[in-house]
Amino acid sequence: MQATPSAPSYSPGHHLLRNAGWFLAVPLFFLVLVTLTLAVTVTGYQARHADRIYTGVSVWGTDLSRMTPPEAEQALAAAFPYAQQQAVTLTDAATGQSWSLSLADLGMSLDAAATANVAYQIGRGPSAAEDVRAQFETWYYGRQVAPVIIIDEARLDPLIAQIAADVDRPPVDAILSFDGNQVGYTPAQAGRALDKAQLRTELLAALGDLRHAQLPLPVIALQPRVADAGESAQRIQNIIGSPMTFYLQEPLADDDLTRMEIPPEELKSWLHVEAVTQPDGTLTQNVTVDENGVRNWLMQISDRLYRAPVNARFYFDDNTQELVVVEPHVSGRQLDVDATVAEFMRQVYTPNRSLPFVVTPIVPAAHAGATAAELGITELVSESTTWFAGS
Template sequence: MGAIDYPVRRPPLRGNVNLFEQILLAVLAGFFIFGLTLAGAFLATRLWYAGRVLPGVSIAGVDVGGLSPHAAAARLVERIDYPHSGKIILRDGERVWVATPGELGLSLDPDASAQAAFRVGRSGPLPGRIKAQVEAMTSGIQLPPVLVLDQRVAYRFLSNIAREIDKPAIDATLSLNGTQVVVTPGQTGRSLDISASLVLITLQLQSLRDGILDLYIHEAAPVILDASAEADLARRILSEPLVLSLPGAEANSAGPWTIQPEQLAQMLTVQRVDTPQGPSYQVGLRQDLMIAYLADLAPKLQRYPQNARFIFNDDTHQLEVIQPSITGRQLDVEKSLRLIQEKIRQGEHAIPLEVMYTDPPVTDKMTGEQLGITELVQATTTYFRGSSSERKQNIRAAAARFHGLLVAPGETFSMAQALGDITLDNGFAEALIIIGGQTIKGVGGGVCQVSTTLFRNVFFAGFPVVERYAHAYRVGYYEQTANGHSDRLAGLDATVFVPLVDFKFTNDTPYWLLMETYVSDTSITWKFYSTKDGRTVEWNTTGPVNRVPPPEPVYRENPDLAKGEIRQVDWAAEGADVTVERTVYKNGAVYFKDTFFTHYEAWANVYEYGPGTELPPPDERR
């Protein structure tokens, strides 16, 4: 008989459900283990290196990790010998003077240097301390030494050199008596400019490097038979004010700047020059004083380039300029100095300054096609029904800072930097803010409605979040929906407190990103315009878990309130933990994943009352 083939019965497939659950549990376990490991490492490091500098910390190349501050200071004294072994060569032509930095007044403060190293990873907020510890143990942290410079020592050293250099002038000279030019006979003289040379030495010592420095020497011209021509030029220079201005006719531009003859006389100098006809005098303005004058003007003329601001016309799909671009401007001190010296010798007294201009990356003429801004990428709306008029004012003022703003491809955008100073002068009002573990009245309350909206738009658009901080407790505004309230929005808030707390994200696309903000009486909408790159977002949330009821109400006396007056200044909120997970796909494949964990403190009702006020019994307090 032949063999009989029996059909093989296999168990039914359960699909990939259990596999996905196992992977998810493994990922969550990994995050949990990583957190425990990080916390343990931080605690172990603090315990192991108690009283000692963290490993990886160096001062001027000297490793002081693992040492006590006292031992670190001793090692620095042993290793950093620049004040004693360095060489500063001061030169006047072929004559030189050699000094150590110590002989010029430089000394190391080893104790202060060691204390600076000891504070690494031990000062500031906890995230910063952890970051510093990780950085020290991985890539290392280099600190500069604390040095003390006694300029009086260098001044005495230069004074001794001056005795060798200085000699009286006996050549014919031109001199000034106020604004009067006087031709007097004399002799060639040389003098060391101790103040200018001291500045040069100070800068070199601060670099911690050896150097050869040419001393600043003032020379008087030798005997010259006829100085009348230059004397006449000096008189013409002092005959009227010198007027400096910006080139062209810029609207609302600074200037002009007028230097009166009395001040010009103090700037005027007479230098000896060699000509084919023999030695001569040349009248001009002192270079050091003019550089100082122009250097004082430079910040007033500084203007940083700014991109144009646009809105995207949803009908035409074209960009419309709402704020023109600004061309950057910077004073060219060197060219301006040369031009002034040249023109003033030609008898001119109205001289335009030399200015360098820089176009911003995005000008008014650029189109959406050039920038890759072709469509709406994401729009998110949050709600703030019940807000005070002051809070609404702050929301509008903050949102306006971002309307039409551009984020470059690859740029990490800082909300705090774009927001700038939050002051009454900048259009903000006083409203309730969360700071120092309590809700108080301060300038800018409500700005976090704007940061929360930006965070959610970034979240749902699928951009990487670089820095985000949640609020201390749950705020009802941030869980409002169009028609009510949703616990699913818990854990999707972000706070910004300039300049300490920031929200940052990265535009990781090859296209520019245009932001638009629109504020109504009860909502704010944030829009991103760019070009979609095939990314989609899936997310889930635990919702509020580990709920903790609000503590008992708190009553505290406020001497500014009247007797019998009771005012609520803080509102109860339930404590909870929320974990939000996000998966970003690009063209169907996983691009990246991230998790946002938020711990909300339980918050109590807080009341203030005037002195002598009779409080309700404990069982009647809300």
């Protein structure tokens, strides 16, 4: 019996699979090759930058590529010459005075070590993929790192205090002064003070910009409490500058009291100057004269001004049953103290230095116009003749 070998079976699918494997092997090979190449390149790049800043990192235009942190710190310190250069200019608009301040004056300095460390940490984060991307972008595009700036705000306060010592000027109140009967007047002067809080805020803002700044000095105007005493000075001068003269408008006789003066020294003793606080906090000078002073002075001379009245002299006419005036009456007078005080108080503050005594006339009961009936006379009571003159 003869066995006949069977013909080998043909499978098209197996042939296609073998061809596909061949075609896939080539890209996979290149993919693996590229991956290995990239891995070797990245590893080599990272190895070359071990303990060094990655290529492309710079601060303020200073290239820190492949520097160690200490080297970068030295390079940054050398590249930061601005500490003593003018950074801020302050100008006082009122006086034209100016102050030029450097960054060092303002307490600003570069922390070179911290800045170098920030530059070193680029491409060295917790994510390997992010690190590779950062390393590539830094190499390809470059990367600017913001410097770490230290601002010692405590240094600003003494600096601002020193400027304030040059700027501050306290307000001067208006002043009244006396030299005998002359009144002096010193006008008020407004003061000024540095707005320290505002200046501090503006200086810190200028430091944050890291560029030269021209700043007007913030100044607060200080108003004096006694702003104007000129009117008060004139009022006082009117009071004590010259005597106050009283006179009688209608003297009763040639030898009657004519004029009396209140000397400036006595007027000055009656003077009161009081500071009065206004709603806005300012003070004004309230100048007054003591009314009791002039009242007491008038009371002391009132007896010298008093005149008693003199009755009229009559004879009784039996035919007419009326009185016939032989000699007219003489009215008396007395000082009206209240009215004279009121007139004095109205006039003492003015340049007019003369005023009349205010007097009240005293008319006797037996005045020239009185009738017999008014005096209760109805007949001649007695009649006599004497040899004495004037009887």
